Amino acid sequence: xxxxxxxxxxxxxxxxxxxxxxxxxxxxxxxxxxxxxxxxxxxxxxxxxxxxxxxxxxxxxxxxxxxxxxxxxxxxxxxx
Numbered sequence: 001x002x003x004x005x006x007x008x009x010x011x012x013x014x015x016x017x018x019x020x021x022x023x024x025x026x027x028x029x030x031x032x033x034x035x036x037x038x039x040x041x042x043x044x045x046x047x048x049x050x051x052x053x054x055x056x057x058x059x060x061x062x063x064x065x066x067x068x069x070x071x072x073x074x075x076x077x078x079x080x
Contacts, residue, residue: 011073018070019068
């Protein structure tokens, strides 16, 4: 088992950019039932990544410590 959980983020509000406090995460698109296939994104050395399904730009911000800004873009556990 993994020693940490991969955060899941969504873009239900339809924002062009979401700041996230993780370089490895899952994008689920919108909230279920309108979600897209859950995509694992690893930014690696970069500070930005674009989801290949919904084209959301995710920007890394270490001060968020695994959370999102806006916070409403964090997927609830039952959606992930």
